[in-house]
Amino acid sequence: MNRFWSWAALAFGLLYFILPLWGMVMFSLKMRRGVLSLDAYAKVLGDEQFQATFSYSTIMALFTIAFGVLLVVPTAYWVRLKLPGLRPFIEFVTLLPLVIPAIVIVFGYIRLYNTSSWLPLTGSTMGTNILLMFGYATLSLPYMYRAVDTGLRTIDVATLTEAAQSLGAGWITIMTRVILPNVLVAVLSGAFLTFAIVIGEFTMAALLNRPAFGPYLQVLGANRAYEPAALAVVSFAITWVCMGLIQLFTHFSKHTKAAR
């Protein structure tokens, strides 16, 4: 009897998640009347605006990931190594983007960095792009920090650092040849999560008036019928590919096999 309810719960859960997706996929295939076709996908993927916005968001995501890694890995490492007492405070700070809405953050940015401020980042395209990247990095901070911190927890940071120091290594060598390679899977997890966040983000890009993929999705959704569904499926696919890559890297990471 228990077994029956377990299967029933599983089936309900799967239907709850899969049915809407199934409905969306089917709808996206019905652009041509009476037959299933990939017309909506062809139209969306062939759209110059799609290519431009998706490329822009991809590049922004890569810069955000690079900035996030440079910011988070040394910070999490240093906190674990030298300032363990500050960990609760740092964790609290990294959680703030989850409770402060993106719209509040971006209005704060605009007020602080507008053209009449001491650092007028919004006065140029490059400045606004940099501001948007900082915003994306803030939004992805909870995920990136947690992923890296979890990775650091799996290695003996202090002893490995001291071992490397006793062999003559300086801080840069320690970071690049000892710490980073050993938390690479965790960093990649954080990177893929960051990528997924940046690709779908709307508020910041729209309010900073940048040609990102999120605002394009919104505009398309407001004016077309089938294409938004196709785009949503594409977005889901990107997210799933990211998740799959995390699993793949974890699986093929040679030196972490013993820990599993």
Add this chain to the structure above:
Amino acid sequence: MAFLDIEHLEKSFGQTKVVKDFNLNIDKGEFVSLLGPSGCGKTTVLRMVAGFETPSSGDIRIDGRDVVDLRPNQRNIGMMFQAYALFPNLTVAQNVGFGLRVAGVAKSEAAERISEMLDLIGLPDLGARYPFQLSGGQQQRVALARALAVRPRVLLLDEPLSALDAKIRVSLREEMRAIQRRLGITTIFVTHDQEEALSMSDRVVVMHQGIAEQCGTPFEVYNRPATRFVANFVGTLNTFEADVTDGASGRVRVAGHDLTLGRALPAGRVTLAARPEMISLGAHPGRETSLTGRIIDVHFLGSVIRLRAEVGGATLAFDTFNDTDVPPPKVGEDVTLSVAARDLLVIGQ
């Protein structure tokens, strides 16, 4: 001047002074152990020599050069850790060659040195393996090779055998000592295991509450403990209070028996001590003093049987060899023990 001089070294964490006026001079090629219980400051001394802790005061000189202001990566000191500390992302060969790569040693020379080190530790064919594919003993051997590959001036061993099985521990300590002798590298070994310290070292420093209580050869530390702590910590010791009845001739009364130690003693009460092996069950040539007692405990340890007997209100532990023809006495059995009074130690504070 010795090769490694540690003078008036002190270290405080907040208000707590964990190392107090520590002095030690080690000659080139010497193997010195820091022995003591947890929290005695032995690892802190080692970490100050390595550069991982900054001394509150005092000097550390290697080959005449003050190293206190040098960073750990500038001291050319090799170190082995209790937790192996091999880099999980690198193969055995890459681990051994890590320090060489950092030092910018040419690839061909580094490859030669790695091969030489793997031969030295008896793992010539495991260069391509990752640390997780090795046993604990093999990992610690690789850690030793890695520490030695850069030809350090001093080798520091921070309880490297503690995480290993008893059997591997014994074989590895013999190997490590043999390698240390062969290379003639000055070594400081931190341990809380007296057997390791006594069996491996040229000299042993016994530490207690941040102070070096005694520094001497294993023979001296074991047979002539300088303080009550050393006497109690190193080996098993029977201690008993004795009343001095004639200080000039060294006559004392202990547990209802009169003994003559044959050396001058201060008047009043003294603490006498005897190692278990100084006491024999039954009569024994050269051990002229007989004590009568009752067996209260028998521990069969294999080749040796450890017995405890109550003698005039005091409890004495002593050993006898296992003999298949002579079963050990039973609990409650009355026995005669013999001891050479001149062998008894008089323990200072």
